[in-house]
Amino acid sequence: MFVRLVYESFRRQKRRKFLAGAAITLGVTVATAMIAVATDIGDKINRELRTIGANLLVTPQEDTLDVEIGGVNLKPPSDGAFLNEADLPKIKGTFWHNNITGFAPMLPVNVTLERGGKTENLTLLGTYFAKQVAFGKEEFNTGVRSTHSWWKVLGAWPGDNSRDVLIGERLWERHPVTPGDSIILSGRSVRVSGILSTGGSEDDQMVAPIALAQEILGRPGAVRRVYVSALTKPEDAFARRDPKSMSGPVYDRWYCSPYPQSIAFQLQEAIPHSHAEQIRQVAQNEGAVLRRIEGLIFLITLAALFASALAVSAAMATAIFERRAEVGLMKALGAGRLAVASIFFAEATLLALIGGFVGFVAGGLLARQIGRSIFDSQITIPPVLLPVILVIAVIVTFAGSAAAIRKAVGLDPVFALRGEL
Amino acid sequence: MFLRMLLRAAVLRRGRAAAALFAMVIAAAVATAMLNLYVDVQAKLRREFRNYGANIILVGRDGASLPADALTQVESVLGNRGVVAPFALLVARTSDGQPVVVVGTDFDRVKQLDRWWSVSSWPSAPQQALVGVRALPVVSPRNQPFDLSFQGRSIHLSAAGTVQTGAAEDSRVYLSLADFVSWTGVQPSTLEIAVTGSPEEITAIMHQIQDAIPTADVRPVRQIMEGEARVLGKTRATLLAAAALIILTAALCVLSTLMGWVFDRRRDFAIMKALGASDRLLNGFFAAEAAALGATGAVIGFILGIGIAAWIGRVNFHAPVMPRFSVLPVVLAGSMVVTLLSAILPISLLRRVQPAVILRGE
Numbered sequence: 001m002f003v004r005l006v007y008e009s010f011r012r013q014k015r016r017k018f019l020a021g022a023a024i025t026l027g028v029t030v031a032t033a034m035i036a037v038a039t040d041i042g043d044k045i046n047r048e049l050r051t052i053g054a055n056l057l058v059t060p061q062e063d064t065l066d067v068e069i070g071g072v073n074l075k076p077p078s079d080g081a082f083l084n085e086a087d088l089p090k091i092k093g094t095f096w097h098n099n100i101t102g103f104a105p106m107l108p109v110n111v112t113l114e115r116g117g118k119t120e121n122l123t124l125l126g127t128y129f130a131k132q133v134a135f136g137k138e139e140f141n142t143g144v145r146s147t148h149s150w151w152k153v154l155g156a157w158p159g160d161n162s163r164d165v166l167i168g169e170r171l172w173e174r175h176p177v178t179p180g181d182s183i184i185l186s187g188r189s190v191r192v193s194g195i196l197s198t199g200g201s202e203d204d205q206m207v208a209p210i211a212l213a214q215e216i217l218g219r220p221g222a223v224r225r226v227y228v229s230a231l232t233k234p235e236d237a238f239a240r241r242d243p244k245s246m247s248g249p250v251y252d253r254w255y256c257s258p259y260p261q262s263i264a265f266q267l268q269e270a271i272p273h274s275h276a277e278q279i280r281q282v283a284q285n286e287g288a289v290l291r292r293i294e295g296l297i298f299l300i301t302l303a304a305l306f307a308s309a310l311a312v313s314a315a316m317a318t319a320i321f322e323r324r325a326e327v328g329l330m331k332a333l334g335a336g337r338l339a340v341a342s343i344f345f346a347e348a349t350l351l352a353l354i355g356g357f358v359g360f361v362a363g364g365l366l367a368r369q370i371g372r373s374i375f376d377s378q379i380t381i382p383p384v385l386l387p388v389i390l391v392i393a394v395i396v397t398f399a400g401s402a403a404a405i406r407k408a409v410g411l412d413p414v415f416a417l418r419g420e421l
Numbered sequence: 422m423f424l425r426m427l428l429r430a431a432v433l434r435r436g437r438a439a440a441a442l443f444a445m446v447i448a449a450a451v452a453t454a455m456l457n458l459y460v461d462v463q464a465k466l467r468r469e470f471r472n473y474g475a476n477i478i479l480v481g482r483d484g485a486s487l488p489a490d491a492l493t494q495v496e497s498v499l500g501n502r503g504v505v506a507p508f509a510l511l512v513a514r515t516s517d518g519q520p521v522v523v524v525g526t527d528f529d530r531v532k533q534l535d536r537w538w539s540v541s542s543w544p545s546a547p548q549q550a551l552v553g554v555r556a557l558p559v560v561s562p563r564n565q566p567f568d569l570s571f572q573g574r575s576i577h578l579s580a581a582g583t584v585q586t587g588a589a590e591d592s593r594v595y596l597s598l599a600d601f602v603s604w605t606g607v608q609p610s611t612l613e614i615a616v617t618g619s620p621e622e623i624t625a626i627m628h629q630i631q632d633a634i635p636t637a638d639v640r641p642v643r644q645i646m647e648g649e650a651r652v653l654g655k656t657r658a659t660l661l662a663a664a665a666l667i668i669l670t671a672a673l674c675v676l677s678t679l680m681g682w683v684f685d686r687r688r689d690f691a692i693m694k695a696l697g698a699s700d701r702l703l704n705g706f707f708a709a710e711a712a713a714l715g716a717t718g719a720v721i722g723f724i725l726g727i728g729i730a731a732w733i734g735r736v737n738f739h740a741p742v743m744p745r746f747s748v749l750p751v752v753l754a755g756s757m758v759v760t761l762l763s764a765i766l767p768i769s770l771l772r773r774v775q776p777a778v779i780l781r782g783e
Contacts, residue, residue, distance in 0.1 A: 021671065026649075026669075026670060026673060030670050034666065037659065037662075037663070041585070041659065045655065048651050048652045052644060057588070065555060065559050066522075066592040067512055067520045067521065067592075068592075069522060070510075074520060108535055148644075150643045150648070167569070173781075198643065199640055199643030199644065199646065218583075277587040278588045279473060280538070281586060284537040285470075285472045285537060288469055288472060290735060292466065293656050296462065296656075296738075297659065297660075298459075299733050299736070301663075303451055303455070303667055303729075304663060305450075307671045307674070308670050310447055310671070311673055314444055314678045315442075318678060321681065321685070322684070368661070370662050374658045374659055378765030392490065406708075
């Protein structure tokens with residue numbers, strides 16, 4: 001009997017059920033989409049912040065002091081220690097390798113440019129542009145084009161296995177070379193493939209594939225420093241603790257958190273004789289910006305949840321209020337308050353479950369659309385969220401209908417039937 | 422008569438009128454808060470981004486020193502919109518002949534400009550230096566006072582503290598500009614400038630600085646400016662999407678509540694019609710009611726929404742979000758449209774029905 005009442009109510013009052021269901025669906029859609037965006041926004045903004053540059057720097061442990069002003073290296077070229085290029089793919093073998101979005105080795109060497117009978121001493125920077133690197137079975141692409149995304153090239157980027165170079169913008173003003181022409185660098189003829197503009201010291205330098213720099217220096221496999229771009233978690237007091245002073249489980253927790261410090265520590269472990277450190281300008285400020293944006297989106301998600309709860313409540317209240325006459329009839333036929341209330345609650349639950357499920361799916365699609373159009377990447381919702389969303393939908397629907405149901409069951413059947421309330 | 426009808430309608434069905442007004446207030450408040458935040462979030466985030474330090478650099482052409490009044494010139498262009506710090510660099514030798522980069526600067530300005538520097542203790546007296554963590558073992562391995570020499574002249578310094586940044590600063594020695602100039606006679610060659618503002622404002626300031634000091638090169642720090650623009654753009658887009666969703670939900674909440682309310686009053690409608698009210702009068706009556714409700718809700722909601730926005734600003738950015746009164750007309754117009762829509766829709770449905778049918782309760 002009870003089931004039939006509920007079933008008939010759904011079958012006969014399609015319009016009303018549809019309206020209330022639509023409100024629930026919409027509310028759940030908005031809530032799901034906002035929750036999905038809020039949980040993912042940290043990661044997305046973190047990736048955008050990576051455009052500001054690498055946040056970790058790996059240098060040789062026993063290095064001598066850098067003597068560099070305005071991008072001109074005054075240190076004798078063979079002085080100091082080097083890292084081994086062959087060790088670099090191990091960066092992708094560290095615990096947080098999925099958080100490492102790219103790395104670029106650098107090897108500055110002093111060269112002489114001979115042009116029009118004059119010679120000029122300048123710095124040639126050897127690096128990866130977009131090099132295919134293999135670690136184990138994994139292949140990945142890394143270099144300045146991903147870690148230093150603000151570098152702009154007029155002409156073409158050199159290939160990593162070519163002998164082409166880029167000429168810095170300000171250097172080019174002194175030595176106008178058409179891209180495609182050859183120049184003589186320290187007795188070697190190289191082709192200039194493009195003009196590089198960075199807004200930094202590289203504008204006064206030449207940039208070349210690292211193999212060319214190594215050849216000029218006469219040290220195959222040498223790397224002076226490596227810039228590593230990693231997705232990190234804002235540092236807190238725990239992150240700043242010294243790993244040597246930690247006991248087993250605390251150390252494990254520190255090691256397995258993507259703090260800049262712990263990723264630097266793992267890089268140091270992976271590359272022999274290296275010293276890794278966070279670049280504080282990038283790493284420290286990232287945390288602050290990230291926290292602000294995450295906080296903002298979190299508060300807005302609360303507002304969205306509140307607004308959708310309100311919309312669901314309003315729709316349910318209206319739907320029940322419209323059915324006073326029915327309540328009057330049921331009560332006139334002898335239904336108790338409990339029986340009337342349970343019918344309404346059963347209907348509300350059914351509506352909430354259907355609306356919640358449809359809303360969850362629609363919210364997932366909406367979040368995906370937001371992710372694609374704003375961040376050019378996917379925002380996915382973990383399916384474990386479904387039961388949580390359904391429970392919330394049921395609770396909100398109940399809360400929204402409770403006041404209206406209480407009023408409805410308290411009605412005097414006579415007045416209700418005459419439609420005078 | 423018209424006014425009295427409007428007033429009585431609201432007073433007699435207090436509960437439902439209050440519910441409709443409540444929905445309207447909440448919707449208007451949420452819309453106001455979202456629009457306020459959307460307008461203000463750029464300014465708030467730009468301030469955060471200024472912690473990344475300079476976004477403009479002024480350097481003497483071909484390594485030459487800047488004119489002596491460059492700092493005051495730049496400051497007069499900036500006003501209170503930015504921070505500027507001078508830097509003078511050269512290579513000196515330690516007592517055992519090792520080369521090291523020495524920088525003269527103004528520590529008070531650097532403290533404001535480069536907040537990420539991790540400094541153990543800032544120099545406070547003359548002849549005190551701030552030594553980079555990597556330079557320390559070279560210049561002062563036992564933390565003793567040390568000598569540096571440049572072109573035959575030497576200076577006696579003690580390390581007040583160390584600086585760690587993870588970048589070039591770690592291998593340098595920093596002195597106060599006064600010590601540096603009296604020792605070497607070299608004037609600052611670089612000014613690092615952090616300006617807050619939109620890309621257009623920053624470009625305008627760069628032009629002004631270039632005009633004021635034509636002998637120097639003004640360069641943007643592209644790395645910082647581009648990253649900032651990207652993050653700001655994405656955050657604003659996300660916020661806009663969220664605002665659109667929330668406002669849509671709130672508007673639908675108002676729509677459903679109001680439509681219910683108007684539909685509920687079909688008996689009033691029928692009686693008026695039976696007593697000879699014209700369609701135009703009825704439409705006008707319900708429209709006026711809806712407009713009054715929308716306007717009242719919008720004004721109360723606007724005040725509430727400014728409060729919410731200010732609270733979010735305080736909690737999240739530690740600075741209040743300024744009320745934007747330019748938002749008010751938008752919220753007001755939006756509220757009226759939603760309420761009118763939710764009144765007109767049921768009325769046009771009811772108009773086709775005979776009053777007698779409604780009065781019989783069918």
